[in-house]
Amino acid sequence: MTEQSYQSIRLHLYQQQGGFVCNMQTELPLQGITALFGPSGCGKTTLLRTLAGLNERVQSSGACELYVQDQHGQWSTWQNPEVFVPSWQRQVGLVFQRPALFPHLTVLKNLEYAWVRVPKDQRIEQLAPHNLLQRVGLSEFGQRLPSQLSGGQQQRVALARTLASCPQLMLLDEPLANLDGAAKAYFIQLLKRLQQETGIPMIYVSHQLDEVVQLSDRLILMDAGSLVNHGPIAAILQTEEGYRRCQGENILLARVKENQPSEGLLAVQVADTTLWFPEPDTSLRKGSHCRIHVQAKDISLALRPTIESSISNSVPAQVVAFSDSSHQAEVRVQLVVKAGHEIPAQRLSATITRASQARLKLQAGATVYMQIKAVALST
Numbered sequence: 001m002t003e004q005s006y007q008s009i010r011l012h013l014y015q016q017q018g019g020f021v022c023n024m025q026t027e028l029p030l031q032g033i034t035a036l037f038g039p040s041g042c043g044k045t046t047l048l049r050t051l052a053g054l055n056e057r058v059q060s061s062g063a064c065e066l067y068v069q070d071q072h073g074q075w076s077t078w079q080n081p082e083v084f085v086p087s088w089q090r091q092v093g094l095v096f097q098r099p100a101l102f103p104h105l106t107v108l109k110n111l112e113y114a115w116v117r118v119p120k121d122q123r124i125e126q127l128a129p130h131n132l133l134q135r136v137g138l139s140e141f142g143q144r145l146p147s148q149l150s151g152g153q154q155q156r157v158a159l160a161r162t163l164a165s166c167p168q169l170m171l172l173d174e175p176l177a178n179l180d181g182a183a184k185a186y187f188i189q190l191l192k193r194l195q196q197e198t199g200i201p202m203i204y205v206s207h208q209l210d211e212v213v214q215l216s217d218r219l220i221l222m223d224a225g226s227l228v229n230h231g232p233i234a235a236i237l238q239t240e241e242g243y244r245r246c247q248g249e250n251i252l253l254a255r256v257k258e259n260q261p262s263e264g265l266l267a268v269q270v271a272d273t274t275l276w277f278p279e280p281d282t283s284l285r286k287g288s289h290c291r292i293h294v295q296a297k298d299i300s301l302a303l304r305p306t307i308e309s310s311i312s313n314s315v316p317a318q319v320v321a322f323s324d325s326s327h328q329a330e331v332r333v334q335l336v337v338k339a340g341h342e343i344p345a346q347r348l349s350a351t352i353t354r355a356s357q358a359r360l361k362l363q364a365g366a367t368v369y370m371q372i373k374a375v376a377l378s379t
């Protein structure tokens, strides 16, 4: 929808705060949703605040050079020893853990507050307050005060208000942290849809791996103040480092074979196997590539293809190795699904009990059949 969005960021940040040292030097493409993922205290918020223009004082205790590339390929400076562009001039939208809405303004007026501050020639009609309220499913709630909404609804208003400022980049700091299961699931789907519809790149901070894997297209792995790796999430999970840090979550690359809205089922091709699963998104076109998410605990292993089972998805794979899981009675089986025609061989993990490992006499090199419940798969 928007052609006004930033393309990439170039950053060199050196910062000491207490005993913590943040040292990052990178160029980050801005495409789709990028998750900043790493353990607590690794510097995710520090990086996000720097991008947002909330880290001006770093120049006195460290160094920061930050440049942004616009849609025409032009670079401009956001921060260096001579220049500091304040947050409000960066055209970035911020969403935090708490919605921070104006309590005395109605929902609609909260959105209008952001919209009227956008210069007329920079406004994107689809991001006008009424359109946004509809997009976040709150058309009926425009005249309510924030206090008359649930926490999940308030967070949707906060997201809509940020979009109403027509930003060229969205920065989100754990926006799901205070939401319960149902509100979280709704928000994840909403965020994915809004990103695809608006084309505005988003950088999203989280230390919840399942959230990150469901939501993001790209992943930045962080640890102890450094960037460990970054790239498309499926590629990162295939690296040794990504696999180790993201154990328990799998992304499979697949090609859409059939999308049957009447039965609500999607069929995708992975290597020579077809997987079926319920998928609400009927916009996925036949022949297009997609990514499938499945947790290691939702994959069981069999030595032969099973018949007469409610589990219809069975994918042949080869056992590569075993690694310990967090529970002593469990083991993670590293598997490789053989290459398809267009998609390379893919590594993933299944969690089973040690008792099952012994019973099946599983060893490296064995061929197994991964049984995956359809309801455990999602795009």
Ligand SMILES: Nc1ncnc2c1ncn2[C@@H]1O[C@H](COP(=O)(O)OP(=O)(O)OP(=O)(O)O)[C@@H](O)[C@H]1O
Pocket: 017, 018, 019, 020, 038, 039, 040, 041, 042, 043, 044, 045, 046, 047, 207
């Ligand atoms: N104002 C400050 N003064 C001193 N140390 C700070 C300050 N702000 C943050 N830190 C330290 O910097 C480190 C990085 O903090 P940051 O908030 O960026 O981490 P994070 O990865 O976002 O963590 P979390 O996931 O827990 O939110 C931490 O060790 C923190 O204690």
